[in-house]
Amino acid sequence: MTIEVSKANGILTLEFNRIERKNAITSAMYQSLADAINAAQDDTDVRAILLAGKPEAFTAGNDLEDFMKTAATYTGAFGDRPVFQFMRALSGSAKPVVAAVSGLAIGIGTTLLMHCDLVYAADGTKFSVPFTQLGLCPEFGSSLLMPLAGGHARAAEKLMLGEPFTAQEAYDMGIVSKVLPAAEVLDHARAQAAKLVALPAASIRTTKRLMTSSRKAQLEAIIAEESKLFFEMLQGAEAKEAFSAFFEKRKPDFTKFA
Template structure:
């Protein structure tokens, strides 16, 4: 099983379990996690949710082959792709969610952390959101949530450059709760989860709801905005060059592209969605 789920002592543990592919996430894995989160919401045996990976890696992000096969569904108006189901379920979870991260957390591996309540990193953790390096843009409200947590300038550096940053950097920015030696990470996360389990469930859930008051609508709106851009940019030449270069194991060459015509093509589509707000350059 590429996703392992286990309920014990009030804690639902969801684990990435595809180490031979660096825990790269497929649509089937997203669906399994979405189903687990949705079921947990009404399961009285679950009081806390813990998301983790392997000691050597959290997740390398999307499995690009699987991702490209299912890319058309991201722009579908009739179906909700599994990745959307997962992120919506995570964002809307009324129960506390803890993330325990060792090794690399690439792309959505970092994005999903923004929708967790407590984040603990091993000292070997390395986070990255390389969307611009793939000719894409931030996803699932990360452009809004990340700068709310760490401030605009720090968020701009990480999101615009797309470069990886260390566990220490993440802690110094205030993005995560604690950095621990790798061997201590999971025991500590489980210890914190057990403390939450021991508290009155209603008190914990109401506290979370109060802290997030007003956020769900804003997050949902930003998700829609980002995902509209993301789906359009997937079909642009820049993204095609990035993915081709990845599979050919070479550096992408973006020098062949300027503002026109690809970027304008995206803006034309978006300007129809928001007339008078998005303006094309003359």
């Protein structure tokens, strides 16, 4: 099993469980996540959702082998892929989403946190959004949400250079709610989810809706633009060089591209 799904005491827990691949996410895992979050919306026994990984890794992002295979063989619309289904489910969840993050949060592992409500990170967590290093562009609203949270200059440093950054930097940018010792993260996140469960569900849903409604149309528009450009760039020479270099375990050479 690669996504562990459990429900107890009003909390739906979705846990990445593929640690041998640093919890890299496959299409099947995205589909499991999307299905679970969508089902929770009409489940009155679920009042909060908890996303977690393992101490060694929240997630290293997309499984690139699976990603490339899916890109080559998927016959449906680009926006219908399981990753899109998951991100639509996550960002559209009426119920509060809490994340417990440790180890690594790479690529979409960082992006998805900007669509959660409460995010608790271990002090040693390494974050990164290395899309430019792959010849690609930001995804799923990160080009809007990261500058809104942390300001243009800090967001540009993260999104343009794609270099790793610390949990403290993520906190300073507003991506993370609190930084904790690694041994405390999951228990703290679960306790916070339990607090949400104990509060009036309608009040929590309404508060969340009010906090996100003003940016909803803008976010949907930027996600559509990002997705179009991401797909186009995925077919480009720079991305092909980046992925070839990754699989050949060498440094990519982008100097030959204008």
